Amino acid sequence: MNKQIAEFIGTFTLVLLGCGSAVIAGSEIGFTGISFAFGFALIGMAYGIGSVSGCHINPAVSLGMVAAGRMTMPEAIKYIIAQVAGAVVAALILLLIASGKADYSVAENGLGQNGWGAGYLGEYSMVSAFVFEVVATFLFMVVILGATGFGPTANMAGLAIGIALVVIHLVGINVTGVSVNPARSIGPAFFAGATAIGQVWLFIVAPTIGATLAGILFKSGMLTADE
Template sequence: MKKEIAEFIGTFTLVLLGCGSAVIAGGEIGFFGISFAFGLALIGMAYGIGPVSGCHINPAVSLGAVAAGRMNMPEAVRYIIAQVAGAIAAAIVLLLIANGKADYSVAENGLGQNGWGAGYLGEYTMGAAFVFEVVATFLFMVVILGATGPGAPAQFAGLAIGLALVVIHLVGINITGVSVNPARSAGPALFAGTQAIGQLWLFIVAPIIGAVAAGLLFKTGKLDS
């Protein structure tokens, strides 16, 4: 399997199962269940495609890896294209499935898109959303780089990273729905209406800032072993 195909499949899985848990089963499993859906999907893919591509399945992670000196930019661009394509494909499949329920409406029920402000979950401000996404992605990237770095027990990396994503969701779903991943945000936003598309910039910019900041700290040796 080529790395780009692996990244497509991994991102597809994360978005379909993570966002799908919110759209299809959110009323039954709540925030707790949704948090574990995202984390367990990531753990599964970490062991499924990790040996092939490293299981970035997240443009911010790929750019953070570039900043840390663990990846070159041309390869990161190929990863990002595959990740975004996987997220869009997953959103289309999720929309097709959700539309199979008579009372489903993307305008009313959404597609697991991220957001902030009036009418969105906890109705947090844009500033709060931005701070959360930067800090959460920074911490997520620290876990990723640390768990996959020299001296770390490689067999536990997927578990550590997936559980970190669970905790981030437990804290942040009510704030932004949790992105920490521009591809995860872009896929559903394209089909969820003008508000989701208008707010998408934050879920591209903030995660990239957080991930690159963590990568630079590892690059300079301040957080590396």
């Protein structure tokens, strides 16, 4: 259970601090600050729990690891259950904290949920949202698989992965709020209302496709360094 506990705590941290930066401090720190909050939360957890579970804290990453041949599906399922549970609990805690402010309303202020279309940030289309999430998750997974492989990059993996997440957020927050992580999307959507629940499928399907494609490429040897 130690791996599942680590994944629960890691995903909890990412959602509470990442989404919390948007909900509680977004007007002060802007998109740049939110981007760094997500990336730094991931870096901290990578070094905090990486030696225990590998710090996936993301169902798409776990499935990408399966596709790359670095994890079995039964183990990935255990990881995913822990990750989603951590995200849901984090979103609940964030809602309780945010609700302590007199003028906060989850319907009005949101809970850091992902989305697209009219009324959501840059109002990008569903197609734009889907393409961004597939491509961004693919690139994110390439960094993860490359940085955590055998070799001199392994010791710096947490930093490289966290920086990649920062850059992805800097580009994509206005498009989808940036998911690249189904658990990160499911947690806030659970409490954010019908629109968020109705759109969460995209943030499950698109990241899964992107991460799986990256895993397949590494498994095939096309993105593996020559011996």
